Amino acid sequence: MATPNPELIAAIERTISNLQSGASYQWGHMGACNCGNLAQELTKFSKAEIHQFAMQRHGDWNEQLIDYCPTSGYPMDLMVNKMLEFGLTIDDLSHLERLSDPAILSRIEKEKRDQLNKNRREDVIFYLQVWANLLREKWLGEQDILDEIISEKKLKLPALV
Template sequence: MKRIKPELIAAIERTAQKLKEGAAYQWGHMGACNCGNLAQELTFLSKAEIHRYAMERSGDWNDQILEFCPTSGYPIDLIIDKMLDYGLTLEDLGHLERLSSPIVLQALPIETRNRLNQNRKEDVILYLQVWAKVLRDQWASQQEMEDLKSPEKKLDPIVLS
């Protein structure tokens, strides 16, 4: 993860909420899977558009991530590049598709962690919710660290007579 952006956290939370409220989910569909649903939120493209663009090159999201080249001219690479602009890394996208980020998994109880299924909608919702919370906590810590690093207000010296 690059520098955490509040816009990314909000997009992850909206994605989880939309899935919870019944948004289309299909793990084998490039526009309606784990990454596809987040891509919809970050790019404002429809699931059909994302799927169509992804199908211009072979492979699933993991293959697309491996073949990513921001100057390729493939629309899926432009989509991935836009997602990276929000602070995601290619590794983050791979973890999202497989529900495998060690940081997110560590925040889950072991029994839940061991039963996660990358193509079960309820598990994707839970993963997104926990991921957003982990990022929100990390972002808050970053803000505190920046506050500590910022120069203190210049104080007037005490003059003793």
């Protein structure tokens, strides 16, 4: 699962907003699919640029993620690398394209989960919303733990005279 952080959460939320506002969505288009829409937000590349990068090799997002090599020099790999810098993992991207992350799916009631369609805009938006909420909860939990650690360390400091 992605490393929760405000930049990634905000990018997912902007992707949700873009999709809700009618951003281009086409599951079979490398720049306008599930990963493509998030990639636009994280990398600032256009859907056409992302698609052009992807067409330099074979396969959809999942196949290209399997072949990902951070030192290949392929534009697609450089773009994926940029996405990973935001705390994502290859598995996160693969799951996003298929709406299949077990941690996210476990938060969705069975009836809705069983009807999720990887290439339906509304389902992608819903999945992204659940994911953003999960990441926010984890990030806030980590902040609470850090606050506790800092408080404990302050209590253990010798009194200054």
